[in-house]
Amino acid sequence: QVQLVESGGGLVQAGGSLKLTCAASGSSIRFSTMGWYRQAPGKERELVARILSTGSTNYADSVKGRFTISRNNVKNMVYLQMNSLDSEDTALYYCAQGVPPRLYGQGTQVTVSS
Numbered sequence: 001q002v003q004l005v006e007s008g009g010g011l012v013q014a015g016g017s018l019k020l021t022c023a024a025s026g027s028s029i030r031f032s033t034m035g036w037y038r039q040a041p042g043k044e045r046e047l048v049a050r051i052l053s054t055g056s057t058n059y060a061d062s063v064k065g066r067f068t069i070s071r072n073n074v075k076n077m078v079y080l081q082m083n084s085l086d087s088e089d090t091a092l093y094y095c096a097q098g099v100p101p102r103l104y105g106q107g108t109q110v111t112v113s114s
Helices: none
Strands: 003-007 010-013 018-025 034-039 046-051 057-059 067-072 077-082 091-097 108-113
Touching (some): 003 091, 018 034, 018 091, 018 108, 034 067, 034 077, 057 067
Parallel strands (some): 010 108
Antiparallel strands (some): 003 018, 018 077, 034 046, 046 057, 067 077, 091 108
């Protein structure tokens, strides 16, 4: 049974950057599609970025050109580099395994101050 633990969230000023990390344990995620999702207060959870086992990626339109998802299968980790953050990016960010996701982590809070 895979467990996912996110870290790297925090408070950042608009225009700043953060890098989120998702550490997987219990089983290899090497062959899994992994994704980052977020949920802002009063809104539904939405896909931010996804990376396939092949390394192919896709992004929500709202983050294209600003966010980069990557993975390290040796370390069993997935990352989300977030640049040019703005207040609309404030949310609880979750790492997820599978399509549709069958497992989420507990989330890490990202707050962008304007």
